Amino acid sequence: MNATATAITPPPVLAAYGYCETVTGQQARNFAYGIRLLPPEKRQAMSALYAFSRRIDDIGDGPLEPAAKEARLAGARALLARVRSGAVEDDDTDPVAVALADAARRFPIPLGGLDEVIDGVLMDVRGQTYATWDDLEVYCRCVAGAIGRLSLGIFGVADVPGRSAREAARAADYADTLGLALQLTNILRDLREDAEEGRVYLPADDLAAFGCAGGFSAPEPPPDADFTGLVRFEVRRAQALFGEGFRLLPLLDRRSGACVAAMAGIYRRLLDRIARDPGQVLRGRVSLPGREKAFVAVRGLSGLDARHITRRPARYPARHPVRRNL
Structure with missing residues (x-):
């Protein structure tokens, strides 16, 4: 202070x-x-x-x-x-x-968001599974989207001349969506660790479509599974969420925008790393070295990452391909 x-x-x-x-x-x-x-x-x-x-x-x-x-x-x-x-x-x-x-x-922190976080953790405690992305989205909005909205109460929306009230009102939606992107990245990163603890987060219909319903407790997927296809499908979903959520950045003041750009930028780089080699999530926890995280933070403070990531197009995969002859 x-x-x-x-x-x-x-x-x-x-x-x-x-x-x-x-x-x-x-x-x-x-x-x-x-x-x-x-x-x-x-x-x-x-x-x-x-x-x-x-x-x-x-x-x-x-x-x-x-x-x-x-x-x-x-x-x-x-x-x-x-x-x-x-x-x-x-x-x-x-x-x-x-x-x-x-x-x-x-x-003006919307403290009800913390009730949502508790609701999401209760889903974990009760061993809830998710049949579809719509089901998983509810969980993600509780444990991560709510954090985005809570954080926005601290960041605030910058008062910029010419900005419409409607645009500013969308900030909470963007913060929520960015939280979803971070949580889906977490789910992909922790795929094997969660499986070993008996937790499966990815939607059951996605797992079935790519022949991965058997789980991820082994360092290699089943030989007939399209594990790479599954991960890259979920990566595209997360990329689309990032693309929408990053629209929050221009609505924030410089320091708050730098904070979001740094936090989200680290997760976006994790996602890119997973996309390049999907199999690594079964071999161990995917992470970035501290020096790379610090680099992302510096770029966020300078505004470089913010300008870069907000230009990326978002293409959401509406549905997964139908696999045959599994």
């Missing part, structure tokens, strides 16, 4: 933000590169949002039995209700709640 903001922010709140920033720096392996580009007040608010979201994710991914996870998620929802009602005091013992409550007072 600037000197004025620091002077009026109670020490317990500053300490709570510090805790959330530590969590973000240690655990947000990709998002941290973008969040660092924000001015201090927005960076702290985004860290609070990340820390709460991370807590929800950790419950879903943790070792507890499903019933215990549901109880923990109910507790998180009750805490969120306290934040929403203004019942969290600055001296509360939960630093994430303190930071999120302060951020919600400073920015």
